[in-house]
Amino acid sequence: MTHSVTFGKEDGPFYFQHIQRSGSFERTNHMHDVYELYYLxxxxxxYFIKDHAYLITPGDLVLIKRRELHATADSDKLGHERVVMNFSESFLGSATVEIPYLLDAFAQGTPVLQLEPAFRPxxxxxxxxxxxxxxxxxxxxHFLLRQYLIELLLLTARYVRMHPVQAPEHLSPLHEKISKIVQYINAHYMENIRLEDVAERFHMNPTYVSRMFKRVTGFAFVEYIHLVRIQEAQRLLATTTIKVIDIADQVGFGSLVQFGRVFxxxxxxxxxxxxxxxRM
Known part of the structure; x- marks a missing residue:
């Protein structure tokens, strides 16, 4: 059974959804050009974010930066209630100039804030x-929704200054191993990365790596490599004048045709x- 309140489009300047689910919900994978706030x-x-798996529990606030790879999935306990918001800097208007620390919470060492009970209400x-x-x-x-969002961001910016946060420990030795593989891919995506070579580097069986990589991250091995490459390509397209053919080569694609198809x-x-x- 599902009950929800939804506003806007996920890839638009502002999106809000409050949802209650009583059963299982299939894993969802994302990479988008907007910021995301998730509250359970x-x-x-x-939650798998960038290179780390997290168990999200009530009162946790998750902050996802633009173009940051992330995936959500069921835990052993089914059913949940959450709010998710996506927003662009353009939706905030001049607020990020007037309040330069507004997005500070997104720059912390961990994307998960475990809010103190007194702060949750x-x-x-x-x-x-x-x-x-x-x-x-x-x-x-729209004006009021923007003001409420600014109020929330300002409160989170204050919260992280008063409550320094640290990244939690890995959930298991397997999660730690997969995290190291993800970090390796993130650092070497521009090279020719083969599953067999990575498995050998980390002293694991290729089939096991493939299966566990998917289970922990939510992404297939090759899918993740493509996403990391496209993530960097997006940055280069948006911030430089490098030719597309050179970007394709720089981020690790074997040909312009393959780059165009995956993009x-x-x-x-x-x-x-x-x-x-x-650039509009």
Whole structure:
């Protein structure tokens, strides 16, 4: 059974969804050009972000940076209630200039903030105001939603200054091993990375690496390599004037044709169109 309140599009300037699920929910993988905030009210979820797996429990606030690879999945306990928000800097308007530390919480050593119980009602009250505005929209709806988001970001920026956070320990030795493999890929994506070579480097069986990599990260081995390469290609397209053919080579693709095909599959557009759109 599922109950939800949704506003906007996931890839738009602002997206909000509050959802309650009573059973299993299939794993979802993401990489997008917007920031993401995820708050868990009840239940448990597994989250893989960048190169680390996390068990998310009630009161945890997850902060995902732009273009950061992440995946969610069921834990052993099924059923959960959460809020997820995606937003672009353009939605915040001039707020990031007026409040330069507004996005500080996204720059911490860990993307997961385990909020103290006394702080949770303050955060949940902001989500409640957003839901009320979405359910009964009145004049100035977008303005109020932006103000509530700014209030939340400001509170999280204050929170991380008063409560220094550290990355949690790995959930198991297997998670730690897969994390090291992910870190290796993140550092060597521009090279010709083969599953067999990686398995040998980490003294593991290739079939086992493939199966466990998928289980822990949510991504197939080759899929993850492609996503990391496209992630860097997006950055280069948006911030440099390097030719597309040179970017394809620089991020590790064997040919321009392969680069174009994978880029379209992931980004739903061509590299040149992405470059133009990123500069509008």
């Amino acid at each position: 009210y009840h239940g448990e979820r597994m 303050t955060v949940e009250a902001i989500f409640q105001k957003m839901m009320s505005e979405i359910k009964e929209p009145l004049l100035g709806q 379209r599959e992931i980004c739903k557009t061509t590299p040149l169109r992405y470059r133009r759109a990123s």
